[in-house]
Amino acid sequence: MPLTPYLLAASVSVLAGLDRTAAFQFMISRPIVAAPLTGWLLGSPLVGLQVGAMVELLWLGRLPIGAAIPPDDTQVAVGATALAIGMGEFLGLGGMALTLLAVLVALPIGKMGSYFERFARQRNGRLLQQAEAAVAEGRLEAIDRLHLQGLIHFSLASLATYGVILLVGSLVLYLAGPLLIEPVGEAAGWLRLIFVLVGTGVILGTVNVSRAMTLFAASFTTAFLLLWLR
Amino acid sequence: MESPRLPKALIARVLVRSFFLQASWNFERLQSLGSLYAIVPALRFLYRGEALTLACQRHLEYFNTHPFMASPVLGTLLALEEKSCRGEKTYLGVQEFRRMIMAPYAAVGDALFWGGLRPAAAAVALLFALRESLWAPVVFLLMFNLPHLFFRFFGLVQGYVQGLKIVEVIQGRRLPDLAIRFKEATVVLLGGACAALAFFTTRAEALPAGWGLVAAPLVILLGKLAHRGISTLLLVLAAATVVLALDRIF
Numbered sequence: 001m002p003l004t005p006y007l008l009a010a011s012v013s014v015l016a017g018l019d020r021t022a023a024f025q026f027m028i029s030r031p032i033v034a035a036p037l038t039g040w041l042l043g044s045p046l047v048g049l050q051v052g053a054m055v056e057l058l059w060l061g062r063l064p065i066g067a068a069i070p071p072d073d074t075q076v077a078v079g080a081t082a083l084a085i086g087m088g089e090f091l092g093l094g095g096m097a098l099t100l101l102a103v104l105v106a107l108p109i110g111k112m113g114s115y116f117e118r119f120a121r122q123r124n125g126r127l128l129q130q131a132e133a134a135v136a137e138g139r140l141e142a143i144d145r146l147h148l149q150g151l152i153h154f155s156l157a158s159l160a161t162y163g164v165i166l167l168v169g170s171l172v173l174y175l176a177g178p179l180l181i182e183p184v185g186e187a188a189g190w191l192r193l194i195f196v197l198v199g200t201g202v203i204l205g206t207v208n209v210s211r212a213m214t215l216f217a218a219s220f221t222t223a224f225l226l227l228w229l230r
Numbered sequence: 231m232e233s234p235r236l237p238k239a240l241i242a243r244v245l246v247r248s249f250f251l252q253a254s255w256n257f258e259r260l261q262s263l264g265s266l267y268a269i270v271p272a273l274r275f276l277y278r279g280e281a282l283t284l285a286c287q288r289h290l291e292y293f294n295t296h297p298f299m300a301s302p303v304l305g306t307l308l309a310l311e312e313k314s315c316r317g318e319k320t321y322l323g324v325q326e327f328r329r330m331i332m333a334p335y336a337a338v339g340d341a342l343f344w345g346g347l348r349p350a351a352a353a354v355a356l357l358f359a360l361r362e363s364l365w366a367p368v369v370f371l372l373m374f375n376l377p378h379l380f381f382r383f384f385g386l387v388q389g390y391v392q393g394l395k396i397v398e399v400i401q402g403r404r405l406p407d408l409a410i411r412f413k414e415a416t417v418v419l420l421g422g423a424c425a426a427l428a429f430f431t432t433r434a435e436a437l438p439a440g441w442g443l444v445a446a447p448l449v450i451l452l453g454k455l456a457h458r459g460i461s462t463l464l465l466v467l468a469a470a471t472v473v474l475a476l477d478r479i480f
Contacts, residue, residue, distance in 0.1 A: 022253045025297055027348065027374050032355050033367040045364055052367070053359035056352050057420075058462050063344040065336075066294065067257055071463070104470060107463055124256035128263050128290075131254075135286045140270065143286070147267040150254030187477035193431045194469045196356070197445055200420045201452025202462050203349060209413045213450055219421030220446045227429045228439050 002089075008041045009082035010162060016074045017158020021064065021117075022151055031055035031077035038081040048081045050099050054192065055080070055107075057199020061206035069121075072113025072161050079165030080106035087173045097185030100192065101177060104184075105169045113161035120157035124150045236272055236308060236390070243271050245386050248304055251297050260294035265304065265328075272308050276315040285311065288324055295332040296339020301382045302396050303331055305389020313393070322394055331397065338405050346412030347374060353419035360427055424449055 012034060020029035028034060032052040039048020055077045062070035084102035088094040127146045134142035184191065204212050251264040266289040273285045295303060310324045322330065355370035389396045428445035432438070452465060 021255060022250070024249050025252075026378075027351075027371065030348075030352065030370065032352060032359060032370050036364065036367050046362060049359055049362060049364060049366060053356060056356060056359075058466065060349050060352055061345075061456075062462075063340055065340050065344075067260070104467070107466060111463070121256055124254045125258045127254050128256050128258055131263050131266075132290060135283060135290060138283055140274070140282065140286060143263075143267055143270055147254045147263050148250070150256075150263075151250075154253070183474055183478065187473050189431045189434050190473045190477065191470055193427055193445070194473055195466065196360075196427050197424060197449050198452055198462065198465050198469055200424050201449045202456040202465070203420065204417065204449065204453035205456030207345070207349075207413050207417060209410060209417060211414070212417050213453070215414055215417045216421045216424075216449065217446055219418040220425045220449075221443075223422040223425035224429055224442060224446075227426060228442075 005042045005086050006082055006166060009038050009078055009086075009166075010159060012038045012041060013075060013078045013158050013162035014155045016078060017161075018151060018154055020072075020074050020154075020158075022154040029074040031073050034074050035077040035081045038078045039085065042082065042085045044085050047084050047099055048077075050096065050192075051077055051081045051084065051103055054100075054103050054195035057196065057203060058107075059202075060199065061203045069114050069117050072110050072117065072158075075113050075158060075161040075165060076103075076106045076110035079110070079162050079169060082162075082166060083169045083173060087170060087177065091174070091177055093177060093181055095185065096188045096192070097181050098173075098177070100188055101173060101180055101184050102169065103195075105172050106165050109165045109168050110161065112164050113157075116157040116160045117154075120150075120153035123153045236275060236312060240272055240275055241305075241308065241386065241390060244268055244304060244308065245301070245383065247271070248301055248382065248386065251300050259290070259292045261297075261300070262290050262293040265293045265300070265307075266290050268300075268304055269307060269311075273311065276311055291325065291328065293328060293332060295336040296343065298343055298378060298381055299335040299339035299385070301385030302389035302400060303328070303335060305386040305391075306331075306393060306396050308390045309393040320394060327394065335400075338400075338409075341409040342405050342412070343378065346409035346416075347377060349416040350412045350419070353416045353423065356423055357419070357426075360423060 016029040016034040019026055028037070035052035035055065036045050036048035039045040055073050059071045059073045064070055080102040083106060084099045087102070088098050127149055131143055131146045134146065204216055247268040251261055251268055254263045255261060266286060269289055270286065273282060277285050306327060307324060310320060310327060313320055314324060351370050351373035354373060355366040358366035358369055388399060392399055424445055428442035429439060432442040455465060456462065
């Protein structure tokens with residue numbers, strides 16, 4: 001199995017992982033961006049786009065408020081794209097079915113991301129203590145170095161999550177992929193729909209707008225009838 | 231000795247550094263080291279010796295706000311430090327302002343950027359993605375980052391120019407109302423996206439199109455379950471299992 005695609009995806013994992021909290025926050029970390037970017041680097045941007053469209057809405061409503069750490073949908077998106085493309089070539093499988101399988105496998109494994117990110121933030125606590133000591137001693141030049149060391153912790157957390165998704169996901173797809181590919185392929189259209197419906201449902205349930213259900217029902221009905229009756 | 235005004239290049243440096251505000255985010259004091267990192271070139275310009283150490287210690291206190299709303303806060307802190315260095319009195323000191331403003335600004339920023347603008351941009355991008363258009367990520371990045379970068383740049387500059395008056399300026403912009411408009415727009419866009427996807431899926435599966443209408447109550451049910459705290463992961467996996475089972479049966 002060639003390692004180059006996975007290493008290329010690892011670079012997106014780190015870049016997007018940093019963008020998620022530690023630096024910039026240009027939202028390269030959102031699945032709708034990170035997954036197509038990964039796919040583009042691996043030669044299949046459309047696979048990445050499909051992954052991004054399925055994962056984007058799921059945890060969009062979970063806000064990174066205060067000390068809360070939302071599920072790592074960035075690494076799920078990057079990992080699922082790398083799995084779909086890499087394992088597709090290895091197993092000789094492909095298409096929407098493998099993309100769906102990769103996402104379904106990556107989603108639960110991605111839960112590990114919260115643990116790694118928590119660990120990174122705990123390690124950053126030591127940087128704060130060292131910075132306090134440095135300031136008290138008048139060593140102000142240490143502030144920049146200590147603060148930016150946090151980027152290494154966040155990068156390692158992203159890489160660890162990506163690595164676990166890739167390793168466990170590859171194993172699961174290798175063992176169960178050939179068995180599941182056919183039923184998933186037959187239900188591919190419905191499964192794709194389900195991702196968007198669940199994502200929308202979660203946003204409706206958490207959006208905190210008084211007329212959310214009414215607005216949704218009205219726009220859904222209008223759009224559906226326009227398509228149906230045209 | 232009267233301290234000079236901060237040079238524009240130095241303010242630009244603080245702006246660039248503010249993009250790394252959360253690099254050392256930690257559970258003890260969240261963004262405190264980040265806020266010091268952003269502002270330390272200005273402190274070095276204004277103070278020397280013991281006064282510089284004391285200024286740095288002021289900015290190592292607990293700090294947590296929305297990362298984009300930190301721009302006006304940092305800008306105001308620059309203005310306050312400059313006045314403090316000149317010996318001018320202000321009705322709020324550096325520490326009082328930090329403590330007073332970070333929580334309300336965090337709430338406004340979370341609602342506007344995370345809860346409003348980001349989902350709205352994602353909903354528009356999703357419409358492109360469902361048509362398999364690779365413009366989806368570009369549209370998302372443009373929709374989110376144009377207001378984001380505008381706010382960060384002008385937030386810092388206005389914070390520095392206006393000083394404590396920035397609170398009134400931001401209050402006058404009615405940002406919480408704007409956040410609600412974004413949320414409402416998101417719900418409407420997602421309603422359209424769900425309808426289109428449901429319609430085309432039922433047609434592709436050779437079912438009567440009317441079956442697609444079932445998607446609306448299904449989304450509302452899923453919303454109720456999410457509201458009751460059922461995890462998204464569980465909802466996805468359960469829904470996928472049901473779909474696979476139904477597909478086998480029929």
